[in-house]
Amino acid sequence: MTHTLHRFGDRRNDFPWLITPREGVNTDNLPEKLDRVIQIIDRVGIRMWGFGACKNILMASREQLVKELMEVAQKSPARARLRGVCTSKEQLKEFIRELKEANLGLSVTVSGLIEEIFDICKELGIKPHSINLSLGVWGRRELLPKEGILEITTMCGHGLVSPRLVEYVLNEIRHGRMTPKAGATLLARQCTCGVFNVERAEKLLGKLSKETKT
Amino acid sequence: MPPIVDTDKCVGCGLCFHACPVSAIVFNSEKGVRSSPSVISELCIECGVCIRICPVKAISRAEPQYPHTYRLLSDPALPKVTGIPGRGTDEVKTNDVTGRYRRGEVGIVIDVGRPNVTTTLADVLKIVKVLESAGVELEKENPQSRVLEDLTLGRLSPQDLSKVRLMSMVIEGKTKIENLPKVIEALRNVEREVDTVFCVGIICRISEDLSIPCYEALKELGVRVMPFAKVNLGLGRPLVMD
Numbered sequence: 001m002t003h004t005l006h007r008f009g010d011r012r013n014d015f016p017w018l019i020t021p022r023e024g025v026n027t028d029n030l031p032e033k034l035d036r037v038i039q040i041i042d043r044v045g046i047r048m049w050g051f052g053a054c055k056n057i058l059m060a061s062r063e064q065l066v067k068e069l070m071e072v073a074q075k076s077p078a079r080a081r082l083r084g085v086c087t088s089k090e091q092l093k094e095f096i097r098e099l100k101e102a103n104l105g106l107s108v109t110v111s112g113l114i115e116e117i118f119d120i121c122k123e124l125g126i127k128p129h130s131i132n133l134s135l136g137v138w139g140r141r142e143l144l145p146k147e148g149i150l151e152i153t154t155m156c157g158h159g160l161v162s163p164r165l166v167e168y169v170l171n172e173i174r175h176g177r178m179t180p181k182a183g184a185t186l187l188a189r190q191c192t193c194g195v196f197n198v199e200r201a202e203k204l205l206g207k208l209s210k211e212t213k214t
Numbered sequence: 215m216p217p218i219v220d221t222d223k224c225v226g227c228g229l230c231f232h233a234c235p236v237s238a239i240v241f242n243s244e245k246g247v248r249s250s251p252s253v254i255s256e257l258c259i260e261c262g263v264c265i266r267i268c269p270v271k272a273i274s275r276a277e278p279q280y281p282h283t284y285r286l287l288s289d290p291a292l293p294k295v296t297g298i299p300g301r302g303t304d305e306v307k308t309n310d311v312t313g314r315y316r317r318g319e320v321g322i323v324i325d326v327g328r329p330n331v332t333t334t335l336a337d338v339l340k341i342v343k344v345l346e347s348a349g350v351e352l353e354k355e356n357p358q359s360r361v362l363e364d365l366t367l368g369r370l371s372p373q374d375l376s377k378v379r380l381m382s383m384v385i386e387g388k389t390k391i392e393n394l395p396k397v398i399e400a401l402r403n404v405e406r407e408v409d410t411v412f413c414v415g416i417i418c419r420i421s422e423d424l425s426i427p428c429y430e431a432l433k434e435l436g437v438r439v440m441p442f443a444k445v446n447l448g449l450g451r452p453l454v455m456d
Contacts, residue, residue, distance in 0.1 A: 003290075004444060005442075006415075011441070020307040020308050022304065025311045025450075052291075052293075055291075059266075076293075107307060107310050109307045109444055109445065110444070112443075112445075113441055115441070117445045121424075121447065128445050128448055129309060129447065129450075130309040130446040130448075131417065131419075132416070132417045132443055132445075133416045133418075133432070133439055133443050134439070135414035135415070136440055138405045139405045139410055140331070143410070143411060145329075157328065157329075158328075158381070159288075159381045162235040162236075163235075164232050164233075167232075189266075192290055193290065
């Protein structure tokens with residue numbers, strides 16, 4: 001699916017990544033490989049990740065999430081897909097550097113500004129293989145929510161973060177009943193993959209809540 | 215059948231009402247007192263958001279009847295909804311080890327209904343047909359092929375197509391890079407005929423010098439190419455080189 005590609009707004013500091021095993025190709029010792037990835041996730045300080053499009057780190061304890069991931073890795077390796085998001089270019093660089101050094105043989109895909117991703121590849125001596133370019137949104141664009149809301153909702157490419165929930169959260173923030181951080185966390189829980197950028201959402205909610213409601 | 219609300223468990227917090235991406239949940243008020251929510255069957259797309267957000271687990275799934283089973287594609291947490299794993303292939307995600315898109319080829323990935331608009335199968339089929347006519351080789355390991363098969367076998371009637379609404383469906387295919395003008399022209403024509411939005415993704419191999427073969431072709435066609443993309447870093451092994 002293309003659920004991390006077509007995000008709206010400023011894409012600096014927003015790098016969803018996907019680590020995708022291919023059954024019959026590179027799934028030998030998959031639990032051990034995924035365990036290595038989780039160690040790297042922890043070391044570089046990635047706060048948002050999940051697996052199999054079914055559960056993210058905000059929906060379960062870390063221990064529970066890892067346990068379920070390992071079970072899936074053994075029973076149906078093709079579903080043991082790790083997803084997450086890096087929130088700075090520096091963090092992404094460290095993440096890729098460690099993944100390259102670990103040499104796990106799993107496919108790694110990163111979404112973000114092409115120039116920034118290619119910069120990192122050059123610095124780390126990586127030859128990127130393929131690219132999925134975005135030609136944006138076509139068709140009846142007048143049906144889309146307004147731009148500020150889309151910047152938040154499209155961080156869950158599966159469309160599970162509803163514009164109405166974002167409006168609700170903004171209203172709660174405006175009335176002092178919720179902080180932008182709590183609002184961002186509530187929204188992020190809806191994105192089962194774990195690619196919703198909580199830090200970016202927190203900033204956007206803070207900004208949008210100060211704007212006059214239209 | 216839309217999700218079922220256990221009115222004994224429901225505490226009336228309203229989170230499901232706000233979280234529903236298609237506004238399919240309503241609260242009825244009686245004498246000014248808010249009652250439990252109900253789900254409008256015609257609007258529900260079976261995405262599962264209300265089930266997951268309910269703090270007291272008062273909402274559960276009732277299996278929809280065919281052809282509304284296609285709605286279950288709206289919930290990414292459900293595997294193998296159509297019998298085909300996932301909602302499409304790994305497309306660019308594992309291209310370094312599958313070689314699905316080789317040099318000289320472009321992948322076409324059309325995400326119909328997103329963001330935040332939804333789609334009917336009828337609009338999905340309109341796009342599938344124009345891509346096919348433009349010479350795109352459609353991906354078989356994708357739910358689009360199940361829709362076509364169900365139509366051919368008469369399991370799905372043409373009338374059903376406009377009744378089945380879902381969050382989105384991803385159409386996948388590939389063609390030769392020189393065929394891109396025909397594909398873009400087809401998409402330009404069909405965008406006036408659908409009652410939804412669709413995101414367009416174009417996949418190709420990256421050259422050794424980091425140039426992107428289809429990039430210039432797209433610009434010459436007057437297409438706006440976004441400055442962001444999804445990049446397969448080529449760390450998968452064994453690596454497909456051609």
